[in-house]
Amino acid sequence: MKRILSMLLVIILITAGAAFAEPRNMVIGTTVTDNISEYGEVDRFLLDLTGDTALDITFEFDVDSRYIVTLNAIANDGSFEKIFTQQFLFNGEALYDTVVREMATLRYRAGRYCLEVKNPEFHFSEKPYYITVTGAAVVPGAMEIECNDRPKDASEANMGVQVVGSLQAYEDVDYYCFYMPADGTLTIETGAAYDNELTYSLYEVVNGNELSRVDVWYLDYKDQGLGDMIYKTADGIHLAAGTYYLKVECQDFGDFTYDDYCFRLICVA
Numbered sequence: 001m002k003r004i005l006s007m008l009l010v011i012i013l014i015t016a017g018a019a020f021a022e023p024r025n026m027v028i029g030t031t032v033t034d035n036i037s038e039y040g041e042v043d044r045f046l047l048d049l050t051g052d053t054a055l056d057i058t059f060e061f062d063v064d065s066r067y068i069v070t071l072n073a074i075a076n077d078g079s080f081e082k083i084f085t086q087q088f089l090f091n092g093e094a095l096y097d098t099v100v101r102e103m104a105t106l107r108y109r110a111g112r113y114c115l116e117v118k119n120p121e122f123h124f125s126e127k128p129y130y131i132t133v134t135g136a137a138v139v140p141g142a143m144e145i146e147c148n149d150r151p152k153d154a155s156e157a158n159m160g161v162q163v164v165g166s167l168q169a170y171e172d173v174d175y176y177c178f179y180m181p182a183d184g185t186l187t188i189e190t191g192a193a194y195d196n197e198l199t200y201s202l203y204e205v206v207n208g209n210e211l212s213r214v215d216v217w218y219l220d221y222k223d224q225g226l227g228d229m230i231y232k233t234a235d236g237i238h239l240a241a242g243t244y245y246l247k248v249e250c251q252d253f254g255d256f257t258y259d260d261y262c263f264r265l266i267c268v269a
């Protein structure tokens with residue numbers, strides 16, 4: 001009896017340890033593997049970005065399992081700020097036992113992050129999942145840097161340079177700040193993957209620090225294109241020299257994909 005009790009205690013300690021496991025470190029360029037073996041279990045992986053980084057994350061999981069993957073920024077006081085969540089499930093006919101999904105490319109500021117993996121319901125299996133993270137330096141002025149959801153955190157866009165970003169969630173909003181070097185006509189060449197419906201809003205700065213919307217373009221990318229990107233050009237608009245903000249987001253009730261979008265600002269004096 002004593003032996004059974006002590007075995008029971010060991011089992012309880014092991015399962016409790018699994019549910020509240022210490023976060024593990026995740027290194028760019030490597031793969032981590034773990035599993036969700038019980039209801040309520042959350043796996044945490046810490047990621048240190050020493051510079052602004054474009055992260056590509058692939059998630060390989062068992063076709064019968066479901067997962068919710070969340071990326072949190074860790075503040076100086078240790079608190080978590082959720083910046084991204086994606087659900088992974090597979091509903092099709094599978095050739096293999098596992099399926100590989102790529103998340104949106106996440107371009108983030110240097111800092112500490114925590115990737116959390118959990119199960120949304122009772123669809124867990126003890127089979128392993130694999131997360132692979134690769135990273136490259138963000139090119140300022142040519143890529144978005146999250147979190148750019150507010151004008152004060154806007155990413156920089158340079159005239160004539162193609163800027164690449166992505167909507168990592170339906171609610172994602174990306175602000176860019178740019179400078180119009182002279183009075184002239186601004187044209188915005190845009191590109192996105194098939195099926196996206198994006199809104200581009202242009203703001204000028206008034207009264208020193210308020211934004212006032214100057215124009216808005218509703219662009220859909222439902223035409224079949226030749227390559228991966230479908231290109232649309234927003235109608236030109238005459239602007240005075242100065243600082244402007246551009247907001248990119250999904251249209252209300254519109255479609256979006258996790259693929260990159262891009263745009264290029266062209267000023268003709």
Ligand SMILES: [Ca+2]
Pocket residue numbers: 144146165166167168172173174
């Ligand atoms: Ca974004």
Ligand SMILES: [Ca+2]
Pocket residue numbers: 146147148149172173174175
């Ligand atoms: Ca954003």
